Amino acid sequence: MDLLIISLKVYLILLVFIISLYIIRHYFFTYNRAFAEQKVAYHDVLDSDLPSVSVLIPMHNEEKVADHILSALIGQEYPKDRMEIIPINDHSTDGTKEILDEYAKKYSFIKPLHRIGDEPRGKPAGLNDALKVAKGEIVVIYDADYIPPKGQLRELVINFIDPWVGVTMGRVVPINTSTNMLTRLLDLERAAGYQVDQQARYNLDLIPQYGGTVGAFRKDLVLKLGGFDQRILAEDTELTFRLYIKGYKVVYVNRAECYEEAPEDWNVRARQIRRWSQGHNQVLFKYLIPLWRFDLSLWQKIDGTLLLMIYAVPFLLLLGIADSLLLFFLGEMEILASFWILLAVLAYNSFGNFAPFFQIGMAGFLDGVGERLRLLPFFYFIFLFNAWYTSLGFLDAIKTTITGKQAIWHKTERFRKNG
Amino acid sequence: MGSDLVSSKNFDLKSVIHYARFGRVLKQNKRLFLVQILLYITSSFYFISHLELISYYLSNFSLHFIKSTITKREVVGGFSLYFLSLPGRLPTFTEDLVAFLSTLAILLINYRTNLLPKPFKIWVNFLAIILMISSLYFIFFSYIFPYTLDDFSLLYVIAQVGIMSFIPALVGVSLALFNFSWWVLLTNFFIVSLILVYSFVFGAVRYAIFLYTLKNYSFLWMANMFFNFGPLLDMIYISGIYAFYVSLLSKKTRQSIKVWRWIY
Numbered sequence: 001m002d003l004l005i006i007s008l009k010v011y012l013i014l015l016v017f018i019i020s021l022y023i024i025r026h027y028f029f030t031y032n033r034a035f036a037e038q039k040v041a042y043h044d045v046l047d048s049d050l051p052s053v054s055v056l057i058p059m060h061n062e063e064k065v066a067d068h069i070l071s072a073l074i075g076q077e078y079p080k081d082r083m084e085i086i087p088i089n090d091h092s093t094d095g096t097k098e099i100l101d102e103y104a105k106k107y108s109f110i111k112p113l114h115r116i117g118d119e120p121r122g123k124p125a126g127l128n129d130a131l132k133v134a135k136g137e138i139v140v141i142y143d144a145d146y147i148p149p150k151g152q153l154r155e156l157v158i159n160f161i162d163p164w165v166g167v168t169m170g171r172v173v174p175i176n177t178s179t180n181m182l183t184r185l186l187d188l189e190r191a192a193g194y195q196v197d198q199q200a201r202y203n204l205d206l207i208p209q210y211g212g213t214v215g216a217f218r219k220d221l222v223l224k225l226g227g228f229d230q231r232i233l234a235e236d237t238e239l240t241f242r243l244y245i246k247g248y249k250v251v252y253v254n255r256a257e258c259y260e261e262a263p264e265d266w267n268v269r270a271r272q273i274r275r276w277s278q279g280h281n282q283v284l285f286k287y288l289i290p291l292w293r294f295d296l297s298l299w300q301k302i303d304g305t306l307l308l309m310i311y312a313v314p315f316l317l318l319l320g321i322a323d324s325l326l327l328f329f330l331g332e333m334e335i336l337a338s339f340w341i342l343l344a345v346l347a348y349n350s351f352g353n354f355a356p357f358f359q360i361g362m363a364g365f366l367d368g369v370g371e372r373l374r375l376l377p378f379f380y381f382i383f384l385f386n387a388w389y390t391s392l393g394f395l396d397a398i399k400t401t402i403t404g405k406q407a408i409w410h411k412t413e414r415f416r417k418n419g
Numbered sequence: 420m421g422s423d424l425v426s427s428k429n430f431d432l433k434s435v436i437h438y439a440r441f442g443r444v445l446k447q448n449k450r451l452f453l454v455q456i457l458l459y460i461t462s463s464f465y466f467i468s469h470l471e472l473i474s475y476y477l478s479n480f481s482l483h484f485i486k487s488t489i490t491k492r493e494v495v496g497g498f499s500l501y502f503l504s505l506p507g508r509l510p511t512f513t514e515d516l517v518a519f520l521s522t523l524a525i526l527l528i529n530y531r532t533n534l535l536p537k538p539f540k541i542w543v544n545f546l547a548i549i550l551m552i553s554s555l556y557f558i559f560f561s562y563i564f565p566y567t568l569d570d571f572s573l574l575y576v577i578a579q580v581g582i583m584s585f586i587p588a589l590v591g592v593s594l595a596l597f598n599f600s601w602w603v604l605l606t607n608f609f610i611v612s613l614i615l616v617y618s619f620v621f622g623a624v625r626y627a628i629f630l631y632t633l634k635n636y637s638f639l640w641m642a643n644m645f646f647n648f649g650p651l652l653d654m655i656y657i658s659g660i661y662a663f664y665v666s667l668l669s670k671k672t673r674q675s676i677k678v679w680r681w682i683y
Contacts (some may be wrong), residue, residue: 016657027592035447038682137578171441195440255441266537321646325549328642329556333574356660358593361665365597367440368673369666376662377655384545385538 005332008323013318018313025306026355028349029200030291030362039203041253042159050138052084053157054136054219057198058123062144063095064414065261069144069316070103070110078153080109086134087144089114120406123212123229124235130226134219143213145414146260147175151267155256156216166221166248167239169198170214172257177372179264184375186262186269191363192355196372202252202384210243212236214258222250231400232286233407236278241287241304245294264415270389271413277393278400282313285401314390443679451598454459455607457590462611466584472499473580477623484627493573502576503630507568510557516552518639520608522547546647568633571641575629575649581621582653586615590661597668599678610664617656625652 059066066087073085074160087100089112100112113130115121131139138157142148147316152170171194175225202208210237220230225242228235240250263269266348291304327333355363357376364373400407466473478490491504510518525547529540541665557564566574594607629644672678 031596034445036444038444040682082582096560199441248573248678257440270537325642325646326553328645333645357661358596358655361593361661362596365665365669366443368669370670371666372668373662373669374659377659378652379658380655381538381542383651386542388541 001397002237002328005327005330008327008330009332010329015316015323016206018309018316022261022306022313025303026197026359030196031205031358032203033366034362035194035265036203036273038199039256041257042161042165043155043253043373045158045161047158047161050079050154051137051157051160051218052135053078053083053140053153054130054134054143054409055072055083055085055139055140055153055278056127056130057085057099057132057142057144058090058126059087059092060090060121060411061092061094061096062408062414063092063099064416065145066096068147068416069142070099072147072149073142074110075150076148076153077150078157082136083109083153084135085110086114086130087403088125090123091115091119091121093110094115119227120230120235122230122408124230124232126279127235128227128230131219133225137219138216139219139222140216141213142258143260143380145412145416146172146213148214148258149257149405151210152214152256152258154251158391159251159253160216160218162249162251164249166243166246166249167210167215167217168245168251168253168256169208169210169252170258171195171198171367172211172214172260173257174262175259176261176264179376181378182266183264184264185378188360188364188369188372189355190262191367192367195363197355197361198252199254200305202250202254202298204303205297207240207244207254207307208250208298209307209352210236210240213260214256231404231406232279233275233362234283237283238286241291241308243282244296244300245287245290247295261414261416263368263412265413266385268413270385271410272391273386274389274396275410277311277314277390277395278396278407280308281394281397282401282407284308284312285397311390314387316346316386316393318391371393422449442682444682446599446680447472447594447612450597451604452595453599455595455598455604456592458608458613459587459595461642461666463584463589466580466587470584473583474502474576476578476625477576477619478503479499480609480619480623481626481630482538484624485631488630491569495573499577500573500580502569502572502574503626504569504572505630505634507571508637509561509564510639512558514556514639515554515561516589519558522551522554525589526551527560539607547645549643549646550639553639557639564638566638566641568630568638571633571638571644572626572630574605574645575626578645578650579618581624583618583622585603586618586657587611590614590657592662594664597665599672603668606664606668612659613616614657614660617660618653621656 033126051229057069070085070087076083089097090098097114103110104112114132115126115129119125119129127141140153140156140158156170160166168254172190174187174190176183178184193418198208215236217239222239225246230239231239243250263272288308289303291308296304357379360376361373396407481580482488482490486501488503491500492499526544529544530537531617535543551557590613591607593612597603597607625648632640
């Protein structure tokens with residue numbers, strides 16, 4: 001019994017230590033984004049000799065949004081003779097195919113790729129197929145619900161003038177923020193994740209993350225590395241680490257804002273966060289140890305480890321709650337126990353994008369969101385919601401890693417009603 | 420169909436961005452930043468060194484709300500702390516059974532229906548599961564339940580004075596990032612003080628409610644008080660007051676050239 005109690009206490013101490021590391025990390029990021037010199041991308045470079053670009057848009061039953069993203073891309077201020085748009089119709093059963101074919105008839109640079117029959121479904125598989133037919137030197141990926149502003153392609157692509165840039169990543173901003181409480185909270189979450197987290201990691205030469213959409217990469221490089229890993233749901237995070245290990249950089253372009261449709265329904269959000277967690281944890285299992293063997297700076301290794309673990313910590317936290325409950329009934333809740341719970345709660349009370357409340361506060365301040373910031377206390381209710389679905393995703397990742405089974409891709413439902 | 424579909428009107432894009440969101444940082448007054456960090460960390464240590472006094476006021480404040488109570492003092496981890504002492508009671512078998520069946524019903528209803536939005540459903544489930552574990556524990560092991568009401572009372576005081584000691588460091592250090600004038604330093608200080616006062620009153624009222632409940636409605640509710648309505652609940656008002664203040668600050672300074680610095 002004594003050994004059990006000691007183990008439970010040691011676990012709790014370790015958990016608090018890990019969470020404290022995250023608090024320090026996020027405070028440092030917040031401070032850096034608020035005051036430090038901000039690293040900008042290469043947008044000051046003026047070059048008329050722009051590279052050829054292939055824009056890939058994975059689509060599965062996207063009739064509600066297909067028209068919008070294609071229209072936005074047609075309106076891009078990028079030489080049309082140097083761009084092609086490849087919407088990847090991935091086994092759609094609605095009217096997506098007809099919409100794409102109609103666009104293809106009208107615009108020669110729109111070249112739909114229809115994936116039907118027995119071909120494996122899912123974003124990584126679709127992207128791999130599209131990479132085989134893409135002609136551009138640079139590949140830009142957008143999810144189907146995104147609406148890129150007119151100048152965005154150039155903002156993302158110009159960075160590749162530096163040969164060590166492997167990937168560029170833009171900022172994601174919800175377009176349907178005012179729809180309901182969930183979308184408002186997700187807007188705050190995104191702000192903390194991009195405005196503060198991504199920018200600070202870029203400033204500090206750590207590991208800004210390629211998010212799989214609103215991002216661009218060198219086609220040859222990714223093909224040389226074997227394309228996207230189809231077994232992993234977070235193909236974006238996986239690519240980030242693969243490129244860093246090979247010595248390439250991710251450039252984060254904070255001003256390249258792209259508008260997305262945030263989930264408007266809690267069930268949809270639950271499935272989305274579970275899928276993200278599964279994919280991210282698959283990457284954790286694949287890279288946690290190799291990360292420390294490669295030629296990265298110590299800070300990159302530390303930050304990379306914390307980044308990899310970010311979707312595993314909620315599971316550890318739930319175990320911590322169970323651990324505390326056990327200690328409670330064993331009569332072992334002494335003075336420090338209260339502080340341990342307190343610390344755990346402090347780190348994760350604002351669970352949006354795993355950012356503490358001061359990071360969300362600063363992101364909102366920088367964005368000038370005003371009254372919406374007052375929703376911050378509502379993250380209390382999301383705390384358990386996120387912890388639960390992220391933990392389920394963690395368990396899914398363990399299952400797929402052990403069994404070697406192909407992870408199933410669940411598409412995020414769209415809500416757009418009008419154009 | 421066509422590019423005219425995509426316009427700021429159609430998609431509620433921001434028609435005005437007062438300053439480019441990517442192109443600015445806050446002007447920093449390092450002296451004011453350090454003064455605040457020092458002030459709030461010192462305040463936390465000050466509170467830690469005066470835990471006895473805080474616990475004394477906390478207990479006496481709660482004493483107004485709950486009768487038939489006496490104040491006791493005990494030394495814990497080198498700190499002398501006051502707390503309220505009163506007798507409590509174990510739940511009866513009937514109470515345990517009712518609690519178990521009720522929580523089972525709640526879990527089943529939540530599983531079968533969508534009456535509540537998902538985050539609230541999970542929160543309610545969490546409450547129910549802890550209550551269910553408590554009821555099962557008391558059905559089978561009530562004879563070895565390790566706490567008296569005095570133990571819980573002392574544990575609560577420890578947690579509450581811990582939170583209060585931690586508030587200056589946590590909120591103050593977070594607000595220290597806003598340091599563009601002496602005026603802001605003063606308002607930051609006011610907000611930290613406000614949260615402390617709120618915490619004291621909230622903590623004392625909650626203390627009285629907890630003790631009253633445990634005394635009259637048994638120890639069945641003790642675990643939930645600790646895990647759901649304890650330190651977790653404090654984060655609501657801490658982040659709420661913080662957010663309200665920062666939103667006001669944001670509105671006031673959105674276009675002020677004294678606050679922002681261009682990055683290029």
